[in-house]
Amino acid sequence: MALLAVLGGTPVLNKLLTPYSSMGAEEVEAVNNVARSGRLSSFIGAWCADFDGGHEIRAFEREWAERFDCRHAITVNSNTSGLIAALGAVGVSPGDEVIVPPYSMSATVMAPLFYGGIPVFVDIEPKTFCLDPALVRASITSKTRAIIAVNLFGHPAALHELRALADEHGIYLIEDAAQSPLASENGRMTGTIGHIGVFSLNYHKHIHTGEGGMCCTDDDALSLRMRMIRNHGENVIEPLHVEDITNLVGFNFRMTELSAAIGREQLRKADTLVSGRQAIAERLTAATQGLPGLTPPMVRQDCRHVYYVWCARHDAAVAGVSRATVVRALVAEGVPLSEGYVKPLYMLPAFQRRIAIGRNGWPFTLSERRYDKGLCPVVERMDEHELVEFCTCSHALPEEELACVIEAFQKVYSQLDVLADMEKKRL
Numbered sequence: 001m002a003l004l005a006v007l008g009g010t011p012v013l014n015k016l017l018t019p020y021s022s023m024g025a026e027e028v029e030a031v032n033n034v035a036r037s038g039r040l041s042s043f044i045g046a047w048c049a050d051f052d053g054g055h056e057i058r059a060f061e062r063e064w065a066e067r068f069d070c071r072h073a074i075t076v077n078s079n080t081s082g083l084i085a086a087l088g089a090v091g092v093s094p095g096d097e098v099i100v101p102p103y104s105m106s107a108t109v110m111a112p113l114f115y116g117g118i119p120v121f122v123d124i125e126p127k128t129f130c131l132d133p134a135l136v137r138a139s140i141t142s143k144t145r146a147i148i149a150v151n152l153f154g155h156p157a158a159l160h161e162l163r164a165l166a167d168e169h170g171i172y173l174i175e176d177a178a179q180s181p182l183a184s185e186n187g188r189m190t191g192t193i194g195h196i197g198v199f200s201l202n203y204h205k206h207i208h209t210g211e212g213g214m215c216c217t218d219d220d221a222l223s224l225r226m227r228m229i230r231n232h233g234e235n236v237i238e239p240l241h242v243e244d245i246t247n248l249v250g251f252n253f254r255m256t257e258l259s260a261a262i263g264r265e266q267l268r269k270a271d272t273l274v275s276g277r278q279a280i281a282e283r284l285t286a287a288t289q290g291l292p293g294l295t296p297p298m299v300r301q302d303c304r305h306v307y308y309v310w311c312a313r314h315d316a317a318v319a320g321v322s323r324a325t326v327v328r329a330l331v332a333e334g335v336p337l338s339e340g341y342v343k344p345l346y347m348l349p350a351f352q353r354r355i356a357i358g359r360n361g362w363p364f365t366l367s368e369r370r371y372d373k374g375l376c377p378v379v380e381r382m383d384e385h386e387l388v389e390f391c392t393c394s395h396a397l398p399e400e401e402l403a404c405v406i407e408a409f410q411k412v413y414s415q416l417d418v419l420a421d422m423e424k425k426r427l
């Protein structure tokens with residue numbers, strides 16, 4: 001049997017994996033055309049033909065809405081901006097509660113704070129890593145204004161169930177669909193099941209424009225409010241005769257024509273790019289199914305998982321070794337895996353020290369909610385013991401590299417006894 005690289009043997013992979021890139025000649029051409037035109041942005045922060053941006057922006061929004069089968073698509077300069085616009089649009093006010101999962105990119109849980117919203121952390125289901133709808137139901141109070149569901153790692157949260165729950169209580173479901181373009185639940189695409197869905201187009205995602213985001217909604221009023229928050233909406237309240245001016249304090253969340261032109265090309269290729277990521281992940285799942293103590297990602301019935309990240313779970317009792325040792329052995333073979341995803345987000349200093357906006361603890365001063373360790377035991381268990389992550393959207397993984405990755409898993413998992421021995425001797 002081949003000596004494990006962690007014990008000095010030859011690694012299965014002797015070079016770094018080829019990075020994933022979604023950019024092609026079409027994007028270069030599109031950027032050049034916009035650059036030559038000289039109009040790198042057309043937005044004007046006042047009521048006029050250009051309040052909603054220029055040619056590329058409008059075309060990108062139109063094409064996105066068509067592809068995702070929603071009434072409105074609104075470009076923004078990031079998913080983070082999009083989440084802030086969405087929370088503003090649904091009228092979050094100081095002291096309102098916003099239900100969030102503690103397993104996500106930090107922007108999901110920080111966004112409510114800008115309007116004085118109080119993030120209420122609700123635990124996840126261990127199988128999909130997304131919000132547990134039963135726990136969400138139990139956490140709704142008279143103060144709850146919105147739920148932010150994250151389609152984490154590219155798998156849909158229980159979106160239809162959460163939407164029904166939100167509608168039942170007269171509150172809003174906002175989807176953070178940053179990691180889930182073209183994923184679906186019951187035939188409906190993620191990002192279009194909640195009242196608002198927000199995509200990310202930053203460099204790390206399946207498709208991207210460098211930095212960027214897209215908000216989707218079927219609601220005309222929410223669409224207008226998001227467009228106002230995106231672009232200095234205070235200036236158009238009078239000409240548009242807007243009655244409810246709550247949160248219509250505008251930002252500049254505008255995307256450039258350059259980014260929109262790239263985005264249009266990325267959208268044309270999205271099916272191929274996303275399916276490619278999915279195919280790699282499915283190969284990895286098939287090859288690792290049945291390895292002792294390793295549970296590859298599952299896909300809930302009637303869902304499409306698009307695998308921003310391929311996440312498996314490690315069971316130390318079955319494997320006979322800790323997650324740390326297995327990951328160390330796989331990394332030594334050249335497979336870039338990590339232990340866990342992010343720390344449970346309520347462990348961030350903002351929550352632990354209760355300081356967010358201003359010096360005096362606002363908005364936490366408006367709430368009795370606490371953020372102690374132990375708050376969400378499933379996320380903590382994933383973080384501390386179980387989750388093993390492979391970033392599908394970071395590596396191109398041509399056939400020969402994928403074969404090596406699979407071989408490395410087989411090599412390591414066929415020698416768990418050797419690893420257990422190594423662990424015992426603290427090597």
Ligand SMILES: *Cc1c(COP(=O)(O)O)cnc(C)c1O
Pocket residue numbers: 077078079080081104105107108150176178179199200201202212213
């Ligand atoms: C990437 C990401 C974000 C942030 O997106 P930006 O476009 O960089 O603001 C937010 N939430 C999730 C789940 C993400 O993966």
